[in-house]
Amino acid sequence: MDTTTADPLVGRLLDGRYRVESRIARGGMATVYLALDVRLDRTVALKVMHRSLAEDPAFVRRFIGEAKSVASLSHPNVVHVFDQGTDNDVVYLSMEYVPGRTLRDILRERGRLAAREALEIMIPVLAALGAAHQAGMVHRDVKPENVLLTDDGRVKVVDFGLARAIEATNQTRTGMMIGTIGYMSPEQVTTGGADVRSDVYSAGIMLFELITGRQPYEGQTPMAVAYKHVHETVPPAASLAPDTPQLIDMLIAQATAHEPERRYQDASAMLVAAVDAHRLLPRHGGSGAHQVTASPMPAPPVTGVHAMPSAPQAAPSHTLIQPRAEVRAERRGFRPNWFLIGLAIMMAAAIGLTAYFVAQPTYVQIPDLVGQNVTTAKQAAASKGFKVTVVDGQYDDKVAKGRVLSTDPPAGTSVEEASAFSIVPSLGPKLVTVPGLRDLTEEQARTQLADAGLKAKVVKMENLEVERGKVLESRPAAGEQVKAGTTVEVRISNGMLMPDMAGLPRQEAEAHLQGLGLGVQVQEVDDDAEPCTVIAQVPKAKSPVTKGQQTQLTVVNCGFSLPDWWMRGNDGEARDDSGFSTVPSVVGKNLKDAQQELQQLGFKVKVKRLLGTGVVRFQRPGPPLAEVPPGSTVTLWH
Template identity: 65%
Template structure:
């Protein structure tokens, strides 16, 4: 029978946005569907909480708060949470859809993995947990069902925060433990408390299972397995299979019964795992393969409707008094015989759990106020008024929240916590700004490196002639050196083009030769017959604006200097220059500002062309020269 056909949610449009297409997994807390986000036109995995949880207001409040926290956790090995919401009696989570298999599927198919391959899966798992731990988040239900292996070989962890949300339900406030028995730490079994070291314990159990193909404890009932987590020591994997000592050590450290004896968090275990992987010899083994696609359910394959390792919700008192079961009674394996001392101890534990349940039933709960965006001092005062203890952590930069204001809190606003609990405030350091470093005099590559080190990017690169600075070195930046700019800003560079060949075309022979000599060029002058005005430059080599070295040999070609301009005018215009009535004296504009010179020449009826040979503000040369006669509309070239 196809279970998806009978599912009433299939085909429904949730919240006016998510069209549910099929059911792909069902677990102890939720059902996972494949859905289309019609607003963004993308496929998502929709995790819908079971009705018994959705009807509990405390769970819904905690679920929403945890979803916000998880959504802020951006890490390549964590399944990204896009959105959360409610639609009538449906409480859901919208997540990244990850085609592939769960780690549980791989274990079913292969039994166990070589030690090196097991670490290659555990390392990204620990990286994901470590990122969460650094943000104050605890997974609380780490198991192979919550690890996804994508078709392209990536490893992703799912279901952060759901176990914590479950703890907010009414049924869990009177001594009920939450988690998956096979991976539950002793402190979770005994007290229900979990911190980052509880995740480390679960990771150690997972590593044991990957290497051996089985969990360290079994029993007829979940309670008997939980009992063994509290009272037994996880055996070394090498006692069951041929495993290297490095794996034995890693498992032993991670699964120590006392939390203080374990690595401080998943990042610490990650460092140890990477070292172990580096020291292990390379093995030849086929990589895991993936077949059909699965959503990030963290539960089981599509074909099952009951999870292999369900998240357990069970009375804690049963664990403290439950026998280990006939499969492998720990007392008999260790040569230990029960005595009256242990009977008395068990009785005392039962009494302690009863008193703990009574205590929690008397505990008062308050809602964490919405503090984000408020002044840190005001936020601390507001939290203190309702009995909360505030811890202010190191600040973080943010473009939107101003300096000295609350950037985030843990737990988030509107979360339910015990009166007197500690909440953590992260203050904003405001927008991060970096200083444009001094890269003047560096070449383009070194300048780019220095910009990158400062958190900036290389922008556009241009060149400007500058004979005083060697070619290719930075002379200027935009924004300027020393300016404070947003991190990631592109900085444009102006490089020196070194010595650039001046444009002397149209200049008189003597002035061109003198100017080029002053600039350090060796000058050769060639006269040729040409229709151009006598004794003016008609060609040059190297060409104008070419980048050259000081002392370069340059040649200028000029029209032959014989005869005057009147003869030239007559030859080229078919008439005697002396017969023209509209001749006027060209004013001398040398040493005048370019603007004034242009205005004066235009007022005399001449056209003006400006050429740059030194980027100065004054006229250096002009052609025709001042004092010569020329007809109106003659082009006068000025060089500055």
């Protein structure tokens, strides 16, 4: 069955940008697809995480962070990460598409490699790892599957940071070890910890495999292999591949030392040793191992490999070691000559090796164009040899319309000369129209605003004209253009509550209630309170009322007489006007200003609510009886 056509992702447009063309490979943690970036019109490789990982929030958070770190890593031997994203249940990386094969494919096809050829693969791998180590990153999963050989002979390392993201998941330790246990350092097995020296160990195991065609340890279960990593020593490669130069065995031995402090302290240090070994190996006639490296003593037993089948070309080790010893005896007297010859050709070899590494593509950085005029920015980038595409714009509150909002890849990303990148222009702030909300319920108003991309702030106000619970108006008003996300004040009718009329003069109380659309009946009674003022009301203060409802006021008989405090002094004697204070009129003033003014004059202030406008409508006492004893209480209605 064609598994590619059955794959549900094939043919899908991810994130509105990546059209999945076909499936390339499937691994333990992800599946790799060939895809077209429709925005930049370029082919990319999409690494899509398996669903079990994508459903783990801890993995997704760590995955995003690691992807950002790797995207900043610029090196010709590292597969570049362009983008990272999610599309519903799909978590993916967009990466440089590298036509070619993995190092695992090469090993399956050819078996073991000659020492010189193995080093020529390991040197760029170590250069990539060294750049990562200098940037503070650890690969954690160095193995042939993560090394790509391009059709034009370049070497690329992939999957930086993915193993670290996996550590954030709920996967078990055994589950994490199954795919990579053959290359895992002792400290990763025992503690789960890894640093740059763990990558060095894995690189040493990989070099062993390139030279011998197999890993140093095999077992019936992953834990059996893990046990050997911790308790056994990697055997000399020469025990399986007798023509292995001693320089290679020394390189592998130091890289795979059990104690991290005895290894090369990072990949750059191992790179230096690998370059030296490459320089000293003969250029012709195979690996040259038998001329310079064979030991006169029988090779030690192959620790940890006894359960492995014999290599296809390998004869028993004791029959192959003896000829090496004989050749060494014949050549022993010439060793100083080899040393002198090595010194003599060192400069020429160094120059040749430098040329090997320099023959890589020239990389430049994407310029920082954010904030510039789009047309000007495009022309400036084109003048530097870039191929620039202006894609659909995006709304942004900070960058003005017609300016560069971002570039893809972002500024500072290292790319090959004359590469293509896109400019995303800003459309400025996104404006939306405030919808009409009058007479809607609170829930309906909130829904309308949310659909328009606006937020709601509800304020309830007394009103007799609009039914309780319905919208009176909005601020900003309906029809106005505002930024998306703006908070709109929704004013909702809370109906009307009966105001507190006690203490108001009859005439003012009647006029106020009639102004609210309420009917008024007045009943006069004899009372010791101030004549012609309200002393009771129906409905009670703060009771709900409706337009046209009948109300009743009980008012003290209006026969005029001065109040007791007007006739007597504070001591009950006849009044002495010389000690009285004049109450100023504060009607029409702001309530807080009125309160402050009266209090500064020594009066106490009592506030009653009529409409809640914050402006004084009535006051008692006030003119004409504005002479009161010091410290008297003045009541204000607003």
